[in-house]
Amino acid sequence: MSDEVEQDGNTRDEDRMSESGELNTSAYKWCWGTVDLSDRLVWNPLVAEMVTASSMMLELWKHVVDPSLRGSLAAGFAAEDERSTSQVAAFLAGVSRLGHASPSGMDSFGRGQRPLSLLDRVRGEWQAQALRAGLPLSGAVPRSRQADPEHITAAVLPRLTGCDCADYVDGEQCHDRDHRGLYVAAYALNRHRGDVLHADTVAKAYRATGGPGWDAIRSALVNAVARHVGIDPESLPRLVRPTDPRRLTALGRLVAQSNLLSGGGTFREFASPHDTLEEMSAQAEKRAREAVARMGGAR
Ligand SMILES: [Zn+2]
Numbered sequence: 001m002s003d004e005v006e007q008d009g010n011t012r013d014e015d016r017m018s019e020s021g022e023l024n025t026s027a028y029k030w031c032w033g034t035v036d037l038s039d040r041l042v043w044n045p046l047v048a049e050m051v052t053a054s055s056m057m058l059e060l061w062k063h064v065v066d067p068s069l070r071g072s073l074a075a076g077f078a079a080e081d082e083r084s085t086s087q088v089a090a091f092l093a094g095v096s097r098l099g100h101a102s103p104s105g106m107d108s109f110g111r112g113q114r115p116l117s118l119l120d121r122v123r124g125e126w127q128a129q130a131l132r133a134g135l136p137l138s139g140a141v142p143r144s145r146q147a148d149p150e151h152i153t154a155a156v157l158p159r160l161t162g163c164d165c166a167d168y169v170d171g172e173q174c175h176d177r178d179h180r181g182l183y184v185a186a187y188a189l190n191r192h193r194g195d196v197l198h199a200d201t202v203a204k205a206y207r208a209t210g211g212p213g214w215d216a217i218r219s220a221l222v223n224a225v226a227r228h229v230g231i232d233p234e235s236l237p238r239l240v241r242p243t244d245p246r247r248l249t250a251l252g253r254l255v256a257q258s259n260l261l262s263g264g265g266t267f268r269e270f271a272s273p274h275d276t277l278e279e280m281s282a283q284a285e286k287r288a289r290e291a292v293a294r295m296g297g298a299r
Helices: 003-007 013-019 046-063 067-077 082-095 103-107 116-133 149-160 177-188 199-206 212-229 233-239 245-262 277-294
Strands: 032-035 043-045
Touching: 032 046, 043 046, 046 082, 046 212, 046 245, 046 277, 067 082, 067 245, 082 149, 082 212, 082 233, 082 245, 149 177, 149 199, 149 212, 177 233, 177 245, 212 233, 212 277, 245 277
Parallel strands: none
Antiparallel strands: 032 043
């Protein structure tokens, strides 16, 4: 975390959100990341898993990723140095699941889990509390408005990381050369299988992003990850200037690994939406250190 974040540690994060004009509530903490009915757990906040993915990336970077790959990613981002590359990689790992924060994503709470009576009850409780906290749940989502969360991430991320160009709709890529890296990175994040994400797919996903209420939720999630990592999301155009999308293939693999290690199913205890972001950050760092140490990577 940055010095700025630590100095500011006494202020409640909700207050800071309102000062920055982003969001006046902690509604974003009510987005779920994992639902598990098997034990006393029930659901883990998405933001807790997102910041854990960032910490996992930082630990992998320090202890597991080999120097030649670190150098190649630094070149892929056209980054100033490896330290800023690791921060950008951590930020991108954290926001890679952003697309889950959508009407259809949230509507699929616990889908496929049993017993149904328990699922109905816990989903009902979650919905009531989330609505009260200000999460813009809309109930049943039309099939035409559903999309793969990974595609939603690609559709919304550039706009939340510095592209403010007017007149580009439905996830279209702008023509500002300084913003090209944002699009390349957003498209590469979840492409660890080497397939290419088409503009049509992104445009379709854009229609499933929900209204301005959801934009505010996703903006708050991006800010939470940025604060955890210690970077300004608006500085991304300067930090991410990839020259060739193929150089970011390795990024997709590392992001997938970070997400695998940070899913709620990996931990015995879930975070609470009432936890402060500082508590979630501290927990994320601890879990990442322990997980990577267990892999035998940490020295
Ligand atoms: Zn732009």
